[in-house]
Amino acid sequence: MNYGPGAYTEGSVELPQYGFLVRSPTLWAFHATRFGGLTYSPAAMFVIESLDGRPIANSAKVRIYHAFGDAKVSIAGKTFEIAREAEVDVRGR
Numbered sequence: 001m002n003y004g005p006g007a008y009t010e011g012s013v014e015l016p017q018y019g020f021l022v023r024s025p026t027l028w029a030f031h032a033t034r035f036g037g038l039t040y041s042p043a044a045m046f047v048i049e050s051l052d053g054r055p056i057a058n059s060a061k062v063r064i065y066h067a068f069g070d071a072k073v074s075i076a077g078k079t080f081e082i083a084r085e086a087e088v089d090v091r092g093r
Contacts, residue, residue, distance in 0.1 A: 007033060016043045026050040026059075031067075036074035044069025051087065060089045 002008040002015040014034035022029040028048040045067035050059040057076035
């Protein structure tokens with residue numbers, strides 16, 4: 001969570017003020033201006049969940065929820081365009 005007055009950058013992720021990043025093997029969630037090699041202006045928010053219990057980058061069934069911002073999200077080097085919510089196979093693209 002970025003409570004600072006401006007953007008916070010760590011590695012390839014940039015969070016706006018009040019932006020956040022949650023990352024575990026089977027759940028990612030973020031409100032960011034940069035994530036997965038994509039830059040968002042204004043910030044975007046996504047929740048990405050593995051539905052088969054495998055790590056997200058190796059999952060055959062991933063639910064992606066897009067809350068706001070640009071509809072593109074990059075997972076394991078693959079870019080998806082998600083209008084609101086979708087299930088995708090991250091391995092099979």
